[in-house]
Amino acid sequence: MKKKEKVKEIEIxxxxxxxxxxxxxxxxxxxxxxxxxxxxxDESMDLITNEFSLHNAKQDIKIGIAHISGLSNLTLVNETxxxxxxxxFSNNAEEIxxxxxxxxxxxxxxxxxxxxxxxxxxxxVVSMLSGDTIIFIEGIQDCFVLGSKGxxxxxxxxxxxHITVKGPKESxxxxxxxxxxxxxxxxxxxxxxxxxxxxxxxxxxTVTIAYLNDLTPKELVMEVxxxxxxxxxxxxxxxxxxxxxxxxxxxxxxxxxxxxERPDVVASNLFEGRIAxxxxxxxxxxxxxxxxxxxxxxxxxxxxxxxxxxxxxFSRIIAFLLSFYLPAIYLSVIMHHSELLPxxxxxxxxxxxxxxxxxAVLEVLLTLTAFDILREAGxxxxxxxxxxxxxxxxxxxxxxxxxxxxxxxxxVIVTTTSMVAGLTLPNYSLHYTVLILxxxxxxxxxxxxxxxIMIASVFLLIHVMSLxxxxxxxxxxxxPFSKEGMxxxxxxxPISDLxxxxxxxxxxxxx
Amino acid sequence: MxxxxxxxxxxxxxxxxxxxxxxxxxxxxxxxVTAIGVDKGTDGNIxxxxxxxxPNTATRNPKDVSPVILLSAEGSTMxxxxxxxxxxxxxKLVLFQFQVLLFxxxxxxxxxxxxxxxxxxxxxxxxxxxxxIVQGETAYNVMKIHMPLYTxxxxxxxxxxxxxxxxxxxxxxxxxxxxxxxxxxxxxxFAMPSIKLIGDIEEGNKGDSIHTIEPxxxxxxxxxxxFKEKKLIGFLTEExxxxxxxxxxxxxxxxxxxxxxxxxxINVDINRASVNMSSExxxxxxxxxxxVSASGFIGENWTGYxxxxxxxxxxxxxxxxxxxxxxxxxxxxxxxxxxxxDIFYISDHLHKHHPMYWKTIKTNYDxxxxxxxxxxxxxxxxxxxxx
Numbered sequence: 086m087k088k089k090e091k092v093k094e095i096e097i098x099x100x101x102x103x104x105x106x107x108x109x110x111x112x113x114x115x116x117x118x119x120x121x122x123x124x125x126x127d128e129s130m131d132l133i134t135n136e137f138s139l140h141n142a143k144q145d146i147k148i149g150i151a152h153i154s155g156l157s158n159l160t161l162v163n164e165t166x167x168x169x170x171x172x173x174f175s176n177n178a179e180e181i182x183x184x185x186x187x188x189x190x191x192x193x194x195x196x197x198x199x200x201x202x203x204x205x206x207x208x209x210v211v212s213m214l215s216g217d218t219i220i221f222i223e224g225i226q227d228c229f230v231l232g233s234k235g236x237x238x239x240x241x242x243x244x245x246x247h248i249t250v251k252g253p254k255e256s257x258x259x260x261x262x263x264x265x266x267x268x269x270x271x272x273x274x275x276x277x278x279x280x281x282x283x284x285x286x287x288x289x290x291t292v293t294i295a296y297l298n299d300l301t302p303k304e305l306v307m308e309v310x311x312x313x314x315x316x317x318x319x320x321x322x323x324x325x326x327x328x329x330x331x332x333x334x335x336x337x338x339x340x341x342x343x344x345x346e347r348p349d350v351v352a353s354n355l356f357e358g359r360i361a362x363x364x365x366x367x368x369x370x371x372x373x374x375x376x377x378x379x380x381x382x383x384x385x386x387x388x389x390x391x392x393x394x395x396x397x398x399f400s401r402i403i404a405f406l407l408s409f410y411l412p413a414i415y416l417s418v419i420m421h422h423s424e425l426l427p428x429x430x431x432x433x434x435x436x437x438x439x440x441x442x443x444x445a446v447l448e449v450l451l452t453l454t455a456f457d458i459l460r461e462a463g464x465x466x467x468x469x470x471x472x473x474x475x476x477x478x479x480x481x482x483x484x485x486x487x488x489x490x491x492x493x494x495x496x497v498i499v500t501t502t503s504m505v506a507g508l509t510l511p512n513y514s515l516h517y518t519v520l521i522l523x524x525x526x527x528x529x530x531x532x533x534x535x536x537x538i539m540i541a542s543v544f545l546l547i548h549v550m551s552l553x554x555x556x557x558x559x560x561x562x563x564x565p566f567s568k569e570g571m572x573x574x575x576x577x578x579p580i581s582d583l584x585x586x587x588x589x590x591x592x593x594x595x596x
Numbered sequence: 597m598x599x600x601x602x603x604x605x606x607x608x609x610x611x612x613x614x615x616x617x618x619x620x621x622x623x624x625x626x627x628x629v630t631a632i633g634v635d636k637g638t639d640g641n642i643x644x645x646x647x648x649x650x651p652n653t654a655t656r657n658p659k660d661v662s663p664v665i666l667l668s669a670e671g672s673t674m675x676x677x678x679x680x681x682x683x684x685x686x687x688k689l690v691l692f693q694f695q696v697l698l699f700x701x702x703x704x705x706x707x708x709x710x711x712x713x714x715x716x717x718x719x720x721x722x723x724x725x726x727x728x729i730v731q732g733e734t735a736y737n738v739m740k741i742h743m744p745l746y747t748x749x750x751x752x753x754x755x756x757x758x759x760x761x762x763x764x765x766x767x768x769x770x771x772x773x774x775x776x777x778x779x780x781x782x783x784x785x786f787a788m789p790s791i792k793l794i795g796d797i798e799e800g801n802k803g804d805s806i807h808t809i810e811p812x813x814x815x816x817x818x819x820x821x822x823f824k825e826k827k828l829i830g831f832l833t834e835e836x837x838x839x840x841x842x843x844x845x846x847x848x849x850x851x852x853x854x855x856x857x858x859x860x861x862i863n864v865d866i867n868r869a870s871v872n873m874s875s876e877x878x879x880x881x882x883x884x885x886x887x888v889s890a891s892g893f894i895g896e897n898w899t900g901y902x903x904x905x906x907x908x909x910x911x912x913x914x915x916x917x918x919x920x921x922x923x924x925x926x927x928x929x930x931x932x933x934x935x936x937x938d939i940f941y942i943s944d945h946l947h948k949h950h951p952m953y954w955k956t957i958k959t960n961y962d963x964x965x966x967x968x969x970x971x972x973x974x975x976x977x978x979x980x981x982x983x
Contacts, residue, residue, distance in 0.1 A: 419623040422616060424692035424720065428630065428751060431623075431693055432663075436654020438624040445622060535615035543608065 107207035115149035142178035149221035156216035158235020199232030249385040261365035271352040288320035324367035340514035374555035383511040395576035408507035413526035421534030437493035631750030633735025635700035695750040698735035704828035729790040741800030760817035765850030782943040792818035839927035863896035893980035
């Protein structure tokens, strides 16, 4: 019960700043109310309003109803809500004193579990726009909002961005209620607390934060709460808006919050003491705070034995490093340090370089750009064309460019290896980070060779170590080093060891 | 805190320094030398020949064009001659990829000292390439021929020297650092690997030569060349070369064929050998003992049976010991009596272990070398019988 009151407080808080209708009091007559609703929605075609008279042995009373077609479940409204009201009213045939109409309705007629009572239009209108039904009663200056959400939504499908072979196969949908149930199903614990916010002055989007009360530090919850309340924005379309609004200060190419469409990932992060932020209308749930190592983890690391999980993770870290270091190292070796190559490799590379007309830097940059264009085109195209495009583009353009002698085949090998290595990253946000870093290191290598790569790496390290995600150091648990945190950072220890003192796992990472 | 900053700062500097120079030098602009040969030229000059990599051949069918070209010039010093050769190419020669350094026999007879310094101090060379003497030929002629099995001929030469050391034990990888150390040793006597040309040089130079199944010309790793006071004086035989490797501890793997008392042959595949030199001064004369131990397994038995009896193994061990001791002593004897060259660096050993004594004999060591008592104490063991 305590929790519900809290939710209400927040609702009212966030509504204060809304438009004029928010504070408009309910009119005493049904007709006036219905007309007002029609007025603020400008008689939209999907608005359904109606006025009825209820009869029983003692008296008649007029009620009005308003809901949005498509958003509300019509069967529920007609067969349950209206039928129940009618039955209850006629069965309770007693004289109602005019001062007591509200109590009578609350206690005898409107017997619904999901019902709130309001004196102003604010919440009822927003609720109606999310599928609820408003009931007006002649003579009382209150309205009742009855839950009747029932719109069509996408069914639960397999995840498309974070794919695993083992493990759960469901992903979040655009409906926040469905998403929250997926988490509740996995975390059957009264300590899973949900806080609701309405954000977006125009869009009135529902945002909910979820956390395990006993595991999550209070300061973190307060920080997230503070940041969400501080958001001033007209509309929220996707949770990535939220991710950008909530991030810590500073410009960075690194993602500072983790977004996922996998309920199992969200659940496991809740158990690690993190906060999940759900947004209505987005299948991506934000997890905060996160460190860089988190982006290199896949859910599947935990679904295999510890040894295999560690191996997968290790190879992914190597792939991550290769994905931006490889073109740079290639370039610096052939431009500055060709003495590092053994003669056979040297012979093969010099032969290929000799046969192509472009300078090495230009060749690398051109190939990288061409592959980026191909990748982007492949992503934006419909799936059927996209796959064809990327394969055909890579093979045909790549191969003919090599055969025509414009670019050398080794550069295609280097570039595609680094691209493919980048694709091993389970989190989609990091792909673009790697893309930028690749160019950064290529330019450093072209200018100063391995020395340039080293300088660039030092600057990158300084940058990563200065980043924070909701106060948590981004480079944790590597820097500052935390033995407890390392159990699940680079390698993964067996599950039993991992959960031995789970409550301290988060506390040990410096927050 | 101060310590931490210091550590970080030194780490930073160390990391930066470890990346090397940043001279921009695009790979396609390099004129890459894969082998260098030095010969005696006319009028007291030297003749330097270099094999330059032809990058065009890496992507094309190697049968069309030769993968390397041979350029040579005569000059008074190494660097001057190399610059002269560079006139024939498109730029400065880079030496960091070169695989083998060859000296012609005629030149070696006059001493190698003048040429070692250039390679030793050059900041581009990698100090890992083998050096070899060309037995009975000029380096120029050896560098002319196509090498069967190897695209780049110089790789073939260095690989042959290395593999001869690894599997036969008749050679060693002798680098420019070794040459410098040898030239600076007390007596400047040393032994160096050599290579030998077999077949027809003129035919081997032609592109057709790589089409024949039997190579018309080839290069093989040969026996040790012996230097006395920095000058080439002769060559060891193959058996003596292997013995020399035992005495110097250069053996990785080798084979020894034995004839047993019953008349059949046994082959012992040596896969472990070590040596330890010890010395004592008896009656104001040095007494040197080489403690050689070798172990291996029986790889071949001409009786046609696998004999695993302990008696038999002991017999083979005794025979192996006898054979090894005999051949090692033969090698030492030849050095003492025929060449009078201290290729075992005994002088260095005495200098190091008996410095006071060394001072007294330093001046006439050369004449007393042949009379030094050198003994060989061989330990052999058969670890396994192959069957």
